[in-house]
Amino acid sequence: MTRARQSSEGAHRVGVDFGTSNCLVAFAGPQGPRPIALEGDDATLPSVVQVPRMPPPAASLVDTPLDAYEAMQRQSLADALALGARARFGRAALAAAQDDPDGFFFRSPKSFLAADIDPVHRARFQRIVSLMLAHLRECASEAAGRPITQACFGRPVNFGNGTGRDPQLANSRALSLLEAAARDAGWQEILFEFEPVAAALDFERSLQRRQVALIVDIGGGTTDCTVALLGPAAAGEASARSQPVDRADDILASVGDRVGGNDADTALAFAGLMPALGLGLHERSGLPVPPQPYSEAVDVFSVPAQTAFQRAGAAIAATCRRCDETVARQVRRLETLRETGQTLWLVTRAEAAKLALSESAATQTVVALERIEAGLSTRVGAERLGRALEPLRLALERLITEVLAQAGARPEVVYLTGGSARATVLQDAVRRLLPGVPMVMGDAYGSVVAGLAMRAERAFGPGPAARIRPAR
Template identity: 30%
Template sequence: MSSLHCGVDFGTTNSTIGLVQSDGTPVLIPVEGNDVTLPSALFFSFEDHSTHFGRSAVHEYMDGAEGRFMRALKSILGTSLMDETTQIGRERTSFEGLIGRFLKHLRERLIAHTGAMPEQVVLGRPVFFVDGDTRADRAAQDQLEAAARAQGFKHIEFQFEPVAAALHFERTLDSESLALVVDIGGGTSDFSVLRLSPERKNSTDRRNDILSTAGVHVGGTDFDRQLNIAKVMPEMGRGTSTRDGKRQLPVWYFHDMATWHKINQLYRPEILRDIKSLQREAAEPEKLERFKHLLANRSGHRLAGQVEKAKIALTDAAETEIELIEPGLSLAIATTRAEFEASSAALTTKIGAAMDEALTAAGVGADAIETVILTGGGAQVRQVRALVDSRFGHARIAQSDQFGAVGLGLAVDAARRFG
């Protein structure tokens, strides 16, 4: 039992499990078939009452199976939603319970791979689950710990995700380096300034080597959201007015439809009634008809997935289309990289400010950074990479495993803590 050193990276969009082998090498274990990443998604089938995880959950939902799809549950930690329950078929379930189900599935994958019953784990956490609220941030960690403990983990430690990414990268160094870790995940952006070296990598106490940490509750799904709000939701009624021109339609319906972890909350009968009522007085009722389709057919996550696909395409392409074609709805909305960057400019500014905060807290300037470690899917966003290049063009830019570096580093940390 004591030789099983594992780290679990429960991410907003993807999750991994890192394990240190007997020779001291960290690896990611398969968590879905041969894949070492598991999309952080669940689907509860109303047809056969089965529960699906990861790609299987996405497939069931995209295939139109009757059920409840949930994604980005990590974003709920520390929010008021954690005090509520949600309807899953005939039962009401707490969000802590839903997160627990996902962690249980990860633990079962670990048991299947190792044949052991893991009781100790290092869990990754963002620098800030919740911006500017230390009480809510502490509550978020406590909620995640409670969910893990309920699934059989008895000895639980936490490590900042950017620090974990650095611990994995440090194994490749042959000389000392002052490093900045830029971890742009699905829901948060985290930054750490650390001293790394071959000599330090075996130390169990690295507190003096962590010069600063900073973070902001902005991640890849926020870029999706802003593109969705700017380009898609106007086609659903956002920004339109009543026929008499006296008021605009409420915007919160459209903003929630563009927010991954809030979409399911719109699938309530009273919301559909609200939209039907608004449609009767709307100046452009045909747009609300599209919104009604999303509600009636539970198509919100399918649309969000197409927006995410367009965001990724704009990394290399100057323009693309956001498409959602299904019975009763046919959308093909052209968008450009310039429009995407304009819609998310405020997010890039927040990321840059948090990056500068990490440098200031460490007492160093950008020119002192020798290595920048990029990790997380959001680090692939073109304007984020441009931000890094503009500040640290002199430094070595190390592109680590965008989805696996944190899980591997958490396993390294587990070996030091529990070894």
């Protein structure tokens, strides 16, 4: 866990790692970057927002308490905020969502930045992202003892599908939403930097000699790779290479794709948990229970998939009628999932199973599904996790092969960062691709934000290095 060092008094600007799973903020000082505490002593803030519904103003009610309840249920996020609802973030939001399941709850808003969605959803996401970014600015300002308005934000190389038809279109959609949300949140001077380049700048501080490094950042939503020439300046060079202004010449190649730990969670929820809700069983005719609503249910970061699942009630009821009672009883659990809207919770249970399996030598773990049915639980085996991580492993291998080909250089060292880089199957995959190349395990969470803080200081801070061009 990345612990924050307090006291950032006098600081002016920050790096902001707005991650799919976790956010971090850091200042760059003379002694190097310092993450700030975002929640208690923790430097990481889970990327989760909760907003409670608000009782309507008494004057707007016709008469009964029932009117009040219905008015609250009809409330939009904007209505609740206009009525003074206070958003909660991170672990506090997770706890609030547990106590108050009727409130608004959002996880990983970054996942939706690149989506091609209608203006109504887009405005809603902008509001949610801006709530988070305003909270991060508040934390930074409090730590500094002055309003902080200058930041270097991290960005993945590709917000959307990097192999899709037009990744740059998705990137510009995502960046314009992120920038608009940041401005709404009071950030005035904004710069973007590739997340793996930021991690490279952090790793560079530890190098004693110049070398070609492969930086691999495997996060919750995206995986990014950069090949860069890093290290202290060669003797005789005017400026120390560890503090140059523009590193464009040293960044040999960067690639990335929208694939990360979240994909493993979704796959594990489908193959490991959904069998307890009837997936894989058969109708009386011998045909399998249709898998589509199951795959839509676990696809929690897709608005169309979630909408389709919400509308699947009639189809699920029809499936139940085509099944024997023992099978129908299990399929009705899928209907409970739909009615209670607990898809995100189910995928979070799958993530917990992933962590339990990947952080121990256990061959299986038991997952409680009490929100679906009292006393319901299911076992998930380690081999299922291996299969759930398979697409991420294949994408990682493809990205590394691609970035090395683009850079035209063989790395002398590999630096791994990001929470998903803790998965040993992924570390092994990198080792197999680059036998004999030393592999350094970085700070899983703090590396990107440290580099972003240094970048912010160089861009906005005093001295000749100021005002370099944004990276986008």
